[in-house]
Amino acid sequence: MANGLRIVVLGYVVRGPLGGLAWHHLQYVLGLARLGHDVCFVEDSDDYPACYDPTQNAVGTDPTYGLKFTADAFEKLGLGARWAYHDAHTSRWSGPFAEDVLDFCASADLLLNLSGVNPLRPWLLEIPARTFVDTDPAFTQIRHLTDPAARELATQHTSFFSFAENINSAASLVPDDGFRWQPTRQPVVLDAWPVTPGRPDGKWTTVMQWDSYAAREYGGRRYGMKSESFGKFVDLPRLAGSVFELSLGSATAPRALLEDKGWMLRDPLEVTRDPWTYQRYLQESKAEFSVAKHGYVVSRSGWFSERSAAYLASSRPVLAQETGFSAWLPAGAGLLHFSTLDEALAGIEEINRRYDFHCRAARDVAEEFFDAR
Secondary structure (H helix, E strand, O other): OOOOOEEEEEOOOOOOOOHHHHHHHHHHHHHHHHOOOEEEEEEEOOOOOOEEEOOOOEEEOOOHHHHHHHHHHHHHOOOOOOEEEEEOOOOEEEOOOOOOHHHHHHOOOEEEEEOOOOOOOHHHHOOOEEEEEEOOOOHHHHHHHHOHHHHHHHHOOOEEEEOOOOOOOOOOOOOOOOOOEEEOOOOEOHHHOOOOOOOOOOOEEEEEEOOOOOOEEEOOEEEOOOHHHHHHHOOHHHHHOOOEEEEEEOOOOOHHHHHHOOOEEEOHHHHOOOHHHHHHHHHOOOEEEEOOOHHHHHOOOOOOOHHHHHHHHOOOOEEEEOOOHHHOOOOOOOEEEEOOHHHHHHHHHHHHHOHHHHHHHHHHHHHHHOEOO
16 A cells, blocks of 8 residues: 555553454454554553453563563564553563654554553654544443543544444434544454354354443443343253353353353353464354343444454354344344344254355355455
8 A cells, every 4th residue: 555554553462461352453453554554553551450461360560471472463463573562660661663662653643542441641642643442332431421531531532433333323322422433343354364164063152251340320221241131041052952152251150050051161261362262262163142241232332243253254153132233234144133032042043054054144244344454
């Protein structure tokens, strides 16, 4: 691209070194680079302990595990020299681009702050176009309405995009925080997610957190986690007669109950050890069955999971709880949606009955709606 931009992508890989979370950010960096842009991934420690070490299951200020995780991931994708990490606790930069990152920022055209999880330091505020990409709709807007510090960070951006694709629709109940949000979605670099043969005898799977954080209440409405969406589908394995596995995080998950109801449970740290163990898990699945955060559902946000987009790209059918996404993402072939238990059972029966057809259609959906090009 002769007129490519110089772009800083802010994300959460060093602090959140888990396979699925990493892919969410890597797709942006890799996709923009493939389009001919000059891209650098930058991450900031922020000013509080935020570095997760899955080997210790602990959060602290030491980025050692995350730095190695990030170096390995970027190297395997051919992006080895294009990232840097700012550690505010030690006032030091790490990563292969550490010596050049400030000069790069000084001449950058565009900043993408994915999920808004990086503070905007002075070297970032000089970038003329600064975009906040909201990946947690309804909850992001509530934070802006109730947390002055979160709102102040948001005001430092010049444009606003949200995974709430219905946010400007009359049907949307996403709280209005006063920012001019425009819809966007997760890009997928399709050649990094190749078509793989279907697994008709495999398991229905997903990777999920039972409770990511506490539920929110705003304007008389409750916005809950996946734990509040899951209850009416808990008997699904017994009723559907298929094998379902949850790669399940969160200390609050009722594991004994779920196993008693027929759900197979998998340690999510095993599945998400790196981007490639995560990718293989999706590829070795039959299809995805997934609920959404209760808040995404009740707000009719139109949110669609970046994980589900990766299942589709892998030619795996997806049966996803309706959040209003059917307003922009056609369902019925490769992707089916449900709101009730009966609809979920019908979707499982349909995918089982025409499995090969839905595998082919899943990739078609990914190519039409999520292609990073």
